Amino acid sequence: MSVSASPFLESRKQASQHLGQLTVPTIEQENYRFSPASNVNWNLSGNTSLAAMETPSQEEGELALLFVSGSTETLQGKPDCIFQALASVSDIPTSVAPKEPFSDDKYAQLSLAAWRNGIYLYVPAGKKIDLPLRALQEFRGEQANFRTIIDLGEDASVKLVDEYVGDARVVTGILQFHLAKNAVLEYSQVQRLSSQSQFFLRQDIQLAEGAKFEYTPLYLGASSGQLRSQTFLNGAAASFSVAGAARGSQSQHFDFWMDVNHPVPDTKSGIDFWFVMDDQSRAVFNGLVHIGKNGIGTDAYQKCKTLLLSDKAQVNALPKLIIQTDAVKCAHGASISSIQAEQVHYLQSRGITAAEARRMIVRGFTAPVVDRLPTLALHERIDALIAQKEKL
Amino acid sequence: MEKILEIRDLHVEVEGKEVLHGVNLSIGRGEVHAIMGKNGSGKTTLSNTVMGHPKYKVLSGDIRLQGESILGLTPDERARKRLFLAFQYPVSIPGVTVAQFLRSAILSVRGGEIEPKNVRKLIKEEMAKLDIPDSFMTRFLNEGFSGGEKKRLETLQMRLLKPSMMILDETDSGLDIDSLKRVSEGVESLREKDKSILLITHYQRMLGYVKPDFVHVFIDGRIVKSGNAALALELEERGYEWLSGEKAN
Numbered sequence: 001m002s003v004s005a006s007p008f009l010e011s012r013k014q015a016s017q018h019l020g021q022l023t024v025p026t027i028e029q030e031n032y033r034f035s036p037a038s039n040v041n042w043n044l045s046g047n048t049s050l051a052a053m054e055t056p057s058q059e060e061g062e063l064a065l066l067f068v069s070g071s072t073e074t075l076q077g078k079p080d081c082i083f084q085a086l087a088s089v090s091d092i093p094t095s096v097a098p099k100e101p102f103s104d105d106k107y108a109q110l111s112l113a114a115w116r117n118g119i120y121l122y123v124p125a126g127k128k129i130d131l132p133l134r135a136l137q138e139f140r141g142e143q144a145n146f147r148t149i150i151d152l153g154e155d156a157s158v159k160l161v162d163e164y165v166g167d168a169r170v171v172t173g174i175l176q177f178h179l180a181k182n183a184v185l186e187y188s189q190v191q192r193l194s195s196q197s198q199f200f201l202r203q204d205i206q207l208a209e210g211a212k213f214e215y216t217p218l219y220l221g222a223s224s225g226q227l228r229s230q231t232f233l234n235g236a237a238a239s240f241s242v243a244g245a246a247r248g249s250q251s252q253h254f255d256f257w258m259d260v261n262h263p264v265p266d267t268k269s270g271i272d273f274w275f276v277m278d279d280q281s282r283a284v285f286n287g288l289v290h291i292g293k294n295g296i297g298t299d300a301y302q303k304c305k306t307l308l309l310s311d312k313a314q315v316n317a318l319p320k321l322i323i324q325t326d327a328v329k330c331a332h333g334a335s336i337s338s339i340q341a342e343q344v345h346y347l348q349s350r351g352i353t354a355a356e357a358r359r360m361i362v363r364g365f366t367a368p369v370v371d372r373l374p375t376l377a378l379h380e381r382i383d384a385l386i387a388q389k390e391k392l
Numbered sequence: 393m394e395k396i397l398e399i400r401d402l403h404v405e406v407e408g409k410e411v412l413h414g415v416n417l418s419i420g421r422g423e424v425h426a427i428m429g430k431n432g433s434g435k436t437t438l439s440n441t442v443m444g445h446p447k448y449k450v451l452s453g454d455i456r457l458q459g460e461s462i463l464g465l466t467p468d469e470r471a472r473k474r475l476f477l478a479f480q481y482p483v484s485i486p487g488v489t490v491a492q493f494l495r496s497a498i499l500s501v502r503g504g505e506i507e508p509k510n511v512r513k514l515i516k517e518e519m520a521k522l523d524i525p526d527s528f529m530t531r532f533l534n535e536g537f538s539g540g541e542k543k544r545l546e547t548l549q550m551r552l553l554k555p556s557m558m559i560l561d562e563t564d565s566g567l568d569i570d571s572l573k574r575v576s577e578g579v580e581s582l583r584e585k586d587k588s589i590l591l592i593t594h595y596q597r598m599l600g601y602v603k604p605d606f607v608h609v610f611i612d613g614r615i616v617k618s619g620n621a622a623l624a625l626e627l628e629e630r631g632y633e634w635l636s637g638e639k640a641n
Contacts, residue, residue, distance in 0.1 A: 343485050349443050349470075349476075349477055349479075350500065351471035364532070
């Protein structure tokens with residue numbers, strides 16, 4: 001499908017109408033009870049952008065880097081697919097864009113109606129891209145609303161690292177993923193906004209038969225925010241795997257909602273989250289696995305592990321299941337621990353200082369997530385960012 | 393002979409209860425001592441106290457390493473003074489690979505004498521000597537390791553960190569005969585005239601491979617009898633009951 005001129009005009013118009021009809025979310029509503037919206041500007045003119053900071057450089061091991069800041073974009077490398085800022089897209093060979101997910105969610109409608117920029121990635125059928133692509137989005141000003149569209153054709157495969165930086169007071173975003181039959185996406189999402197920022201992200205993931213989505217969210221920055229993600233495994237043998245981590249300190253507050261829907265037979269999902277929370281920080285994990293009446297043979301689990309570094313830090317793990325058929329596998333679990341004195345002593349007995357020992361233990365705890373990042377340069381950079389949060 | 397480790401009238405409390413009641417022990421350079429005793433006699437308390445575990449509170453007495461008191465030192469400072477404890481139950485640390493851990497340990501203890509770029513080569517050489525497969529390097533520290541694998545890794549660390557005083561806390565426990573032989577050979581290969589070893593054990597069997605110069609019997613938080621290697625054989629034959637009335641040394 002090809003849409004000329006303004007491919008998102010109709011979508012913006014519909015979202016604007018929805019936005020006006022929806023009431024402002026309050027903490028009295030279940031979906032928003034952990035994330036007050038006090039700073040959000042609901043007007044379509046509330047989107048600001050400032051000049052970009054210094055342009056970053058490509059890192060070793062990646063095929064291309066797309067830097068998007070406000071209305072500007074810079075592409076380094078040759079990605080061999082369509083990989084550009086959404087604002088400069090005039091033609092979309094995709095079935096994703098016109099759909100409007102989260103019709104009941106005011107944040108999603110705000111992003112759909114008022115986005116200024118975002119990422120557009122299209123990998124045509126049969127195209128396999130081995131080296132990872134990286135998008136770096138910088139958000140500045142009072143409020144930045146963005147939209148991202150990732151579309152993979154049949155048998156296409158790609159790795160994408162999506163990084164969020166900047167000091168915008170509020171960032172809202174909607175991300176839409178569409179994977180056609182047997183497409184494979186490894187998607188890492190690194191949120192390292194400034195400590196003044198608040199984020200409200202919504203993502204909609206549609207997976208066709210045999211499609212495989214590996215999702216690696218890593219949340220380090222911002223003062224607070226909510227990620228609400230919904231996945232639909234629409235074809236047999238589709239699979240969705242999440243290995244996510246959040247590292248909280250001071251009064252940071254992360255609120256994750258992961259809804260996974262298994263409407264057809266023989267699909268698979270696995271959600272693993274690791275939280276490392278210090279000071280008075282708090283993490284909320286709301287997981288929902290919904291197996292529909294035709295979802296025979298579903299294999300699904302949700303697990304949430306927490307390492308608390310302070311007795312004032314908190315985590316709320318709220319896994320939920322809706323199962324409407326028999327012959328499925330579905331599990332959930334949560335665990336909370338602190339750094340064990342015996343582990344610190346063991347490392348110290350080998351000459352390692354107590355502070356370094358604690359850093360190693362924390363690093364080890366989040367290793368299953370950091371190790372999924374596709375380049376060594378990114379591993380090292382993220383390890384350094386996590387280490388910076390230690391004041392042990 | 394120069395004393396490497398001296399323990400003087402050591403009284404130690406754990407969680408409010410006194411467990412060691414005046415231990416005296418003096419180990420000279422190049423000597424191998426064995427402490428034997430029943431479960432719960434305080435052997436592990438002694439080794440953990442010497443290494444500086446914060447759970448063990450020294451009420452009185454002193455521990456001196458090469459003439460200097462180490463009571464005020466943290467465990468890592470003691471390790472950097474070339475004291476080494478091979479743990480009875482080495483803990484696992486998920487997500488930290490053996491390679492990462494060994495590198496940090498070597499650079500912490502021997503940073504002044506080895507360049508970082510040579511660390512990997514050194515590890516691989518020592519692994520080859522102990523017949524440890526390369527796959528160890530990428531495994532998480534002690535996670536999912538068998539008893540024998542854990543003890544071999546302790547032996548590898550001992551070789552890499554080049555301590556002058558080694559304490560082996562029941563290194564023979566949980567090992568089958570082949571593993572015991574392999575681990576004991578690894579320990580015996582470290583026996584040099586400037587290295588001192590304290591072996592803590594229940595049984596005589598490891599002493600068949602690593603011959604001690606002195607054997608001490610530990611009962612109720614004290615050394616009650618000391619002798620030469622023949623004492624270990626006597627204990628194997630007679631058990632510990634005949635010594636329960638002995639007074640501390």
